[in-house]
Amino acid sequence: MIIKERIDMMCANKYVQLGFKLGLLFALMAFSSSCNKDYASFNTDPYRPTLDQLEADNFITGRNFPIMIDAVIPAGDIGSGTDFVNSYQISNNLSADMFSGFMGAAGDWGGNTNNLTYGFNLDWVNEQFLLTGRLMASWNAIKSATDINNDSLQFSVAQIIKITGISRATDMYGPIPYSSISTGTFTPRYDAQDSIYYSFFPELDRAISTLFTLGAQAGRPLARYDKIYGGDYSRWARFGNSLKLRLAMRMAYVDPDRAKQYAEEAASHPAGLLSTTADNALQGAVAIAFPYKNPLRTLSVVYQETRMGASMQSILLGYQDPRIRNYFNLSNIPGLNNQYIGVRSGINVTRSLYEPFSTLNVEDATPYPWMLASEIYFLLAEGSIRGWNMGGTAQTFYEAGIRASFQETAVAIPADYLNNTTSRPQNYVDPANAGNNTNALSTITIAWSESSNFEEKLERIITQKWIALYPNGQEAWSEFRRTGYPRIFPIVLNRSNGTVPTNLQVRRLPYPRLQYQENGAQVTRGLTLLGGPDNGATKVWWDKK
Template identity: 35%
Template sequence: MMFSRKIQFFLFCLLAVLSSCTGNFVDINRPGSKLSPEELQRDNYAVGSFLIQMQGVAFPEQENAYQTMIDFVGNYLGRYTTYTKELPKNHTLFNASNAWCAWPASYAPSVVSAFNEVVTLNGKENISYAWALILRAQAFLRFTDIYGPFPLSMDKDNAEVYSSQRDIYLQLINDLDKATAYIASDVNLANEKTVFAPYDLVYKGDFNKWRKFANSLKLRIAVRISNVEPAMARSLAEQAVRDGVIEDNEENCTISYNKSGLWTTAVSWGDSRICADLESYMTGYRDSRLSKYFLQPNVAGSRKFIGCRAGALIESNVLAKRLYSTVNLSETTPGVWLTASEMAFCKAEGVLRGWNMGSGAVRDFYEQGIKLSFKQWGADGVAAYLLDDTSVEADYTDASGGFGGNVTKVSTITIKWNDNAPMAEKMERLITQKWIALFPNGQEAWNEIRRTGYPRIFPVPQATNGYTLLTPNRIPFDKNQQINNRSNYDKAVEYLGGADDYATPMWWQK
């Protein structure tokens, strides 16, 4: 089997936590039927519990899910945080254990099973189905962007059959189209908001916001595939903007959990610290979001905030925790998964590519993205920041007694928008600022680095298992697939178009 059975224990615990509102399950076995509003009011706890299950993977804040799906992969490889345990094997060094490689995929079965239960309990052509399609798209977009080809359960007779990454993207786009079309035409949104609010950890049953989130996912996808499917990307992006994406911080996709996943892994457990790449850009730019993103280290250094280089040879986690800055979060800080700022930067890139993104020039959307990010974090000084045409990334100076060593800056890109700059300079400026604003969504940060080559990042100070890349293009499949699912594994490697290693690029990178 591709997926670990440890997820079953996680789901059992999740359902136990939810027992106060979903404890009296009834047997509703009416495939293909639609429950009436009265029945939904009475029995929605059954469907709602499975939608909560899907949210737990789509937006994984539970500490183990967060660490294995988000921290170990996107956060470290997107250069937001870096691992500071005394472990010589991790994805940053291109040599992680097979357990690390297998973990993200192990959560996929819970999405598939919950999705199928929603359909069995409540049928299709209803809000619960539309919502489940959106949650599945959010979850599986991450899975495919970690591995490439992935089992999407498109083959009903064999759940372990892989689909190509292109086919997965097409399926997710189709799912989002179905979901947004249904939500836009549903006249009972007020009633359904009341019905599903207790089970909606993001928007409390506001399906107009879920529609905007789904359109925003479409715009994110369009930008991602813009180099390999330019015509499709343009059409999808223009449709998403026309139908309405997230434009205000009040609509940001955030989720609260009893303990923030990033707070638990970085602050409580102390397994990671802020990455030197992010700190060096923000220090060089004199970015006032520094104090919103980071905390000062316990040991005074050459500057107020000090990051740790990705892949540093950590000899003492205890010392690393004292020398380097951690994230400025509390237990109750909501997780951030998609923002108005990101959408503004996507529109800016769209205009740069000649797409119709509505009223506004590239500069307008670029500056809007920065302004929205400053407002999101409660940071001041945005007006001066936007006019700064001299500040660049800072040279990195390691903490005294640190583990990564000094390194010279790798970028000279400035902040102020320049309409007369060459296209490459415009893209580097745009993506560098987008990357800073995407924090703490490490998966999207990693996607941007792989997709564009920006921002420019520091080399890893240790040997990287023979690779010359600065960050992996993907994570290898679970090695057990070669034994337990050989024929499907071979097909997946064929879809990859290269070796099952860290170097083979995503379909959308080619």
């Protein structure tokens, strides 16, 4: 199934800023209604719930949490059919999922001139702006309601979700509108990425402290609305603290002193970090009345467009890693249907040739990971090789991360896996087109070697972290840009006319056409803050290695 041109959604993008205003308007309406409670006998509809009844059920704030969560990862919304799948596809799948090396495509959109070949579709790249508008409109509604009822716990959860979504958005583009959104302006100001990042940490500190201090005694008022933790405030505190560690590490090459400070604070905070599978932040892990459906199954099985990536094949098969059977299915290629075969990203695709390649092993109900305990162990391992006080040794954290990933994928770790000093990524062979064949780009092995230099240790950590992050393509792409690891196969067909060097690989998404049309002055400001032209080769703030 070819991705349809959703003209109605593209038109709806024009009203993203309107959504911010409406969020504030709804909050004011709720406030106004609460002021009229003394006159309930005159103006209350006996067939509809009163404001007090809605507040008792946490509906006024609660209904906004599923919207915020689905704005971070589009994974099911009421009555949408496949709209959420299409939203995920153009906001995440046809960018980060492929740029990260996790996935390849069996689609040939635009005659193979599209994001994957660096011939960017400037309408597709607007989808993340639309999602950010939904995220912030619902955040504004929660903020207004919690300001009225003084519920700092619910607002703290909203803060963490907001930062999760905004960090993904700014990591895609660089400078984006953020601080002025809550004012309701139709032309929100673009903020520098460093100022956005630095605003995250005090907000996270307040949210973590509130949730850790007060959350255990507060029950679970968000149980009906929280697709991730079922309203468990203590687990949200651990997630927030772990998010702080992730964002701190992102700054390791651009502001190492503050990166170290924030990372050490997170590692030592009494709220703790994600450390077991029970802590994992999984969208859809908790069944609530609001729908959840993993978009990757539709993209892979129904649309027949998303496939295993060639870099995944190279690394997992090279390591003889049994996690491959949890992630992907055997191919349907005649004569090769007992093998896992991936698609190299950014190639000249003929659909009929690449549809038989390995599909994703995912069901509609498979939860989508926001953050896993395995990632945290690898972050701690990297901090340790940087000389930061992470509370343990790099080897201990590295091996704990691998064990945690195998547990998360419900696959038994081979007895000799951690001691394997011989297995390496393997060469890639494309059975449909030999022109896409390529040698492995890395010789990194699995077993920890304390005598290795810093770069070899880092490559070993990030390669295993990359395997464990699947299918969170956005985080994997960000870490590839930050560290250069793992060594992902570059594209073959480069439609950028030399703007994005093939071996450098894409560093960001360009700003969408609609932003130029409706917020052009601020886009110009954004480009000044970015410090380079609006193309896929200009590096974002933290991309300094």
